[in-house]
Amino acid sequence: MALLLRTVDKDYRWFKEAAAEFLAHDDSPADPIADLKTDKNRLSVYVISDDRSNLERIVRAVAVGRHRIDHAAYVVFDSKVIEEAGIGIEEVVGTTKDAGVNNWHRDLVLSGKKLAALAKGILRDGEEVSRILRDRMVQLVDQGIKDGELPEEFKEKLTKK
Amino acid sequence: MGLINAATNLPEPVSSTDKGTGTNTSPGSFMARIVLGAVMAATGPEGCLPFGISRFRRWDYGTTAQSSTLADEKVSPALSQEVRELFDDGAREFFQDGMESIFSRSLLKILHDHGQEAVTAIAGYLLSGSAKPDVTSEALRWISDIDDRATFLQRWDLLRHSLHNESARVRDGAILAFANMNDPRASKILAEARTLEPVAELRKLIDQVIRQLEHAR
Numbered sequence: 001m002a003l004l005l006r007t008v009d010k011d012y013r014w015f016k017e018a019a020a021e022f023l024a025h026d027d028s029p030a031d032p033i034a035d036l037k038t039d040k041n042r043l044s045v046y047v048i049s050d051d052r053s054n055l056e057r058i059v060r061a062v063a064v065g066r067h068r069i070d071h072a073a074y075v076v077f078d079s080k081v082i083e084e085a086g087i088g089i090e091e092v093v094g095t096t097k098d099a100g101v102n103n104w105h106r107d108l109v110l111s112g113k114k115l116a117a118l119a120k121g122i123l124r125d126g127e128e129v130s131r132i133l134r135d136r137m138v139q140l141v142d143q144g145i146k147d148g149e150l151p152e153e154f155k156e157k158l159t160k161k
Numbered sequence: 162m163g164l165i166n167a168a169t170n171l172p173e174p175v176s177s178t179d180k181g182t183g184t185n186t187s188p189g190s191f192m193a194r195i196v197l198g199a200v201m202a203a204t205g206p207e208g209c210l211p212f213g214i215s216r217f218r219r220w221d222y223g224t225t226a227q228s229s230t231l232a233d234e235k236v237s238p239a240l241s242q243e244v245r246e247l248f249d250d251g252a253r254e255f256f257q258d259g260m261e262s263i264f265s266r267s268l269l270k271i272l273h274d275h276g277q278e279a280v281t282a283i284a285g286y287l288l289s290g291s292a293k294p295d296v297t298s299e300a301l302r303w304i305s306d307i308d309d310r311a312t313f314l315q316r317w318d319l320l321r322h323s324l325h326n327e328s329a330r331v332r333d334g335a336i337l338a339f340a341n342m343n344d345p346r347a348s349k350i351l352a353e354a355r356t357l358e359p360v361a362e363l364r365k366l367i368d369q370v371i372r373q374l375e376h377a378r
Contacts, residue, residue, distance in 0.1 A: 009257040012298070012330045015362050034255070066259030071337055073258065128362050133340050135373050 002079045004045045004106070005055065006122070007062045008035035011073035014122070014129035028120035036115055042107040043118075044094065048076065057149070058104060059132050060140045061096035064150060068160050069141055071134045077126030082108060085117035098149050236282040240275055244282045247271065251296040264296065265303045272307055280304070280315040287319065297323070298334030305338030317342075324354040332363055340370040348374045 008014060013031045022029045036043055046058045055076075063072035082089055087108050094105030110118065132140070142158055144150035251264035271279045283304070287297050301323055304316050320342075323335035332354075339347040348371050355367040 010295075010330075011362065011366070012333045015329060015360055017360055018329070063259055066257070067261045068259055070259035071340065128365065131366060131369065133337075133369060133373055135340065135343060135377075 003048045003050070003052075003076055004079055004082070005048050005058055005074050005076050006036070006043070006045045007059060007072060007074045008032075008129065009073070010035065011129045011131055014073075014075055016123060016128060019123040023120065023124050026120075028116050028123060032119045032123065033115060036119060038110055038115065041110050042092075043110055043115075045089075045106050045108055046094070046101070046104045047106060048104070054101075054104060056132060056136075056140055057098065057144070058101050060137065060144060060150075061094075061098035061101040063132070063137060064098075064141055064144075064154055064157065065096065069134060069137050069157050071131050072137060073129055073131045075122050075126050075129050077122045081121035081125050082118065085114055085121055087114050087118060097151055097154070098144065100149055236278055236285065240271075240278060240282050241285070243271060244279070244286050245291070248286060248292050248296050248300070251299065252293045256295065256299045262299075264299065268300055268303050269307065272304070272309070272312070276309070277312050277315060280312045280319070284315065284319045288322070294326075294328035294330040297326075297328070298330045301331070301334040301338040302341060305341040321350055324350065325357070329360045329363060332358070332360075333366070336363065336366050336370055340373060343374065343377050345374045345377050 012018075013029075013035055019029050019032075048055050048058065059072050059074050063070065079089070087110060090107045090109060092105060092107040094102035096102055096105075108118065138158060141150060141154055145152060145154055145158075247264065247267050250267075251262075254262050254264050256262060256264070268283075271283075275282070283300065286292055287300070292300075301320060305320060307316075320335045320338050323331050323338075326332055326335070336351065336354075339351060351367050351371050351374075355364055355371075358364050358367060
């Protein structure tokens with residue numbers, strides 16, 4: 001079993017209370033699926049270590065690619081969620097600007113039905129949605145540049161609100 | 162040193178050297194009442210800001226009275242229409258954290274061009290209940306990001322009011338907006354909102370923001 005992480009665009013789509021009624025009927029709300037945007041039927045996730053020491057680095061690597069440094073939300077779930085849904089997982093090197101993160105990247109191989117099952121599984125068995133606040137993200141990006149984990153080009157984003 | 166007025170949870174003066182220049186009848190508080198009046202006019206009594214806005218004092222953030230004119234007292238119909246259209250159009254967009262949008266760029270332009278009148282118009286529209294929660298949530302986060310002392314109190318009050326919105330999405334936006342402002346004086350407001358917050362994820366988020374604000378002291 002491994003812990004998987006998926007960054008999401010809006011944390012409120014993953015509130016468990018809002019999903020409870022759907023889950024009670026063995027269904028999933030539709031809104032979270034907006035955060036599971038597939039490309040060629042594949043969805044990016046990352047493997048996080050048991051001690052979660054690589055979690056912030058992964059979220060930072062994904063978030064820093066956006067227009068500006070902002071709060072970043074993510075969900076963490078056990079790989080049993082994808083096993084139970086019959087979802088395939090493949091090791092595919094990621095494309096973030098932090099090369100150290102890219103080896104933790106995985107592709108989930110999905111169909112429409114499996115996508116809905118994934119959303120349901122995350123909401124039912126995954127952890128509550130979490131966030132790295134922007135203030136912390138700025139620190140992480142700054143440190144990442146100093147440590148050589150992120151390219152210098154991201155310095156510009158540190159000054160952009 | 163108390164940073165928050167215990168009665169109102171409103172920001173106290175930034176520095177002691179600013180004290181003594183205002184009263185409850187100052188132009189600043191007059192403007193605040195005008196803003197409140199505009200909101201009430203737009204929304205009815207149920208939509209008004211339920212707190213002591215008239216207790217704002219001119220020295221709180223200094224430039225309110227200096228930078229405003231009585232032309233700001235009422236929102237022009239054209240601006241109200243512009244704001245309404247902006248939010249209606251925004252409902253067709255898909256928002257992503259960290260990403261600008263047509264909505265965010267247009268919102269910032271309106272705020273830049275119209276200042277206090279724009280905040281009044283936006284508050285009126287948001288409090289009318291016509292706005293979609295996703296759009297409102299997005300708007301609050303961008304509104305919190307502008308660096309404009311003249312509209313600080315208006316924006317602060319809009320956020321504070323939004324912490325008690327019936328939509329969890331709006332409350333989420335308001336909490337994150339206070340994180341953006343990074344002003345420790347929001348801690349008490351957030352702590353109070355937490356006692357009423359029914360969504361576990363938002364209680365966790367409030368705790369996280371309060372911890373951030375403690376480090377910002």
